[in-house]
Amino acid sequence: MRIFVASLRKLVRRPASWVTLLLTVVLLALVFLALGATARQLADEPGGEDVLLLLTFPDAYTNVLGFILGLGGLLAVIYGAAVAGSEWTWGTLKAAVARGEGRTWYLLMTFAAILVLLAAGLLLAYVAGVALAAIGALLAGVSTSGMGELDTLRRLPEQLARGWLALGEQAALGFAVATIARSQLAGVGVGIGAYFAESFASIFRLDIVQYLPFNAAGAVVPVGGSASAGGQPLPILDPNTAVVVVLVYLVAALVVAGLFTERAEIGG
């Protein structure tokens, strides 16, 4: 427990935590304010009415979460990799192990602190995103009367929890890669590479790629509607199946990171 609390304090004081949150909020602001400012003009063009729907509550609640998870997935990979990699790069894991601390325990407590930070970050970003979407709606002249729609509001905690799980899985992947690479930079690089490689591969074999970690994370939160290509629905995991797949990846990433750390020869 001491390590968990200390890790939480470290992450709160870490500039990368705030930069990641700020970046998410700034990008959300850019998206929703730009949408709000241009939605009216776009709505007059063929198919442009969909743009207004993005800002229309209660659907905007889900849209905000969708934007955060789309954006936040990559940021979560980078954040997880940065935290795990820096333990090796700065030699702080070495210092803890030399004091007799359990390697796997230290690793797990560090990741538990990341999960808590992700939950807080997701919540803060979501509140900011909803506020920005409401401002965007006002700019576009779209009514915000749907904000109080009870059914959607009741579903929000579950959706946020699912989103948190998806971010946690992606952070765990970055965490594991950086642990194996023993480097912040290598972890971030490989994490980003894997993220884009999977996105690219989904163009060709979505039937397989849907089970890969980043696509599965993207399917955890039901966003409504269905993706299609050429009139054919694209194979995307059912949200509940996606939860199971994502949990498997999360646990597997931590087990791999733990085994590696337990057996590693720590130098430098």
Added chain:
Amino acid sequence: MSSTLALATQGLAKRFGPQVALDGLDLSVPSGVVYGFLGPNGAGKTTTMRILTGLIHADAGSVELLGAPFGRGHRRRLFEVGSLIEAPSFYPFLTGRENLRALAATGAPTPGRRVDELLEIVGLTDRARTKVSGYSLGMKQRLGIAAALLSDPRLLLLDEPANGLDPAGIVGMRDTLRALAASGKTVFVSSHILGEVQQMADVIGIVARGRLVREGSIATLLGTEGAVRVRVEPDQVVAATGLLERLAGEGSVTRLPGEEMAWIGVRHDPNRAAEVNRVLAEAGIYASRIEAGSDLESIFLELTAGEPAVSPPPMTPA
């Protein structure tokens, strides 16, 4: 291994690929002393330190820490050991105090007030609220020493603790380590700075090519292993070596490397350096310099076959 020892290793071996880092290292470190662990670069000092702190594991051999076996599964033995291995490790975005608090959350339970006590001891109270990224090398080193002392350890393992310290910092560190040994704790220090070790250590172990080549109390070593060094023209080395071997005995003369002029080391009572000079002069060999001493440098160079340590202090001219 004896339980009166604070630290003992037996037949410790470690390879990194084809490179042999340790080749059957046997150490015996008595309790309550400052033990100077000396050796040239690549001799295996840091590898030994890493094994002793559980960062890596030996291929063969055994380790006993504070009277009990230490290996995989014995990490809690390190609760009574403090260490500073290679460069001190800290989070750059945290202050000195926050770093010590974060570290205190690992390993043995540490009282909260201990952090401030240690900052005071290492002279960092005024900079305790400064981020470590703004610390000088010497300040980081002092914070590293504070971190090693966090759990009030019975055994302290320090790898090159004087790195980056200014002269006042070195004196302060030496006094602190001597005081710790006087209070019954054991301090195991690896260093290249032979003069520093000579002033600080009670017992030394010299390691070369992964093996212990000499171990004993510093007083005994300095009393029995004095040396005289003579500098002659390169073309006079052979003749001088023969003469000096007749004086000091076979196997007691060594050609020392690293100079344009030839240095010859003779294991001989340093108080009788004039005798060496006389023998050479009578044969028409005039030494351009003679140095005599019973300091660690001569012992170190002789035992490690002349592999230099970093910045050895000069010997006293005879």
